[in-house]
Amino acid sequence: MASARLVVFIVSATAALxxxxxxxxxxxxxxxxxxxxxxxxxxxxxxxxxxxxxILNPESKMLEVETKAENDFIAxxxxxxxxxxxxxxxxxxxxxxxxxxxNSNGQEAASINWHAGHPKTHIGNGEDCVMIDASGSxxxxxxxYQSVYAFLPSPVCELDAxxxxxxx
Ligand SMILES: [Ca+2]
Numbered sequence: 443m444a445s446a447r448l449v450v451f452i453v454s455a456t457a458a459l460x461x462x463x464x465x466x467x468x469x470x471x472x473x474x475x476x477x478x479x480x481x482x483x484x485x486x487x488x489x490x491x492x493x494x495x496x497i498l499n500p501e502s503k504m505l506e507v508e509t510k511a512e513n514d515f516i517a518x519x520x521x522x523x524x525x526x527x528x529x530x531x532x533x534x535x536x537x538x539x540x541x542x543x544x545n546s547n548g549q550e551a552a553s554i555n556w557h558a559g560h561p562k563t564h565i566g567n568g569e570d571c572v573m574i575d576a577s578g579s580x581x582x583x584x585x586x587y588q589s590v591y592a593f594l595p596s597p598v599c600e601l602d603a604x605x606x607x608x609x610x
Pocket of ligand 1: 477506508512
């Protein structure tokens with residue numbers, strides 16, 4: 443009886459897992475909470491990261507973190523990937539110093555997890571673009587490459603996961 447119950451448990455647990463993790467992202471993209479994410483182990487400037495996302499998938503955008511759960515997911519992905527130390531996200535204060543908005547819609551980026559001492563918002567410091575490190579902390583950086591940096595963050599692209607309910 444005990445072993446029969448165990449088999450039933452394993453079968454139902456496997457079915458539940460499959461239901462929660464549908465394979466609905468493009469190949470090589472990672473699914474999390476209705477979005478698909480593409481990670482690249484290359485260091486580029488912020489503007490180049492945006493270009494890479496449009497090349498990979500014209501409907502994708504740079505990573506935009508809206509919740510703590512998404513922030514934790516991104517930090518875990520950075521830690522799991524040898525070639526990635528920090529990632530860019532589509533958040534900037536290019537238009538107004540200290541007013542951090544998402545690239546895709548200009549809405550205020552509310553789920554901010556600034557690293558201690560950041561952002562450095564004194565006028566004209568030019569650090570108008572945001573990256574996330576392996577601890578999930580946000581940091582404002584110069585958007586374009588500067589030789590003072592030992593390395594540059596990696597691009598992460600985000601795509602709305604296809605809605606299963608619209609298929610068939
Ligand atoms: Ca997002």
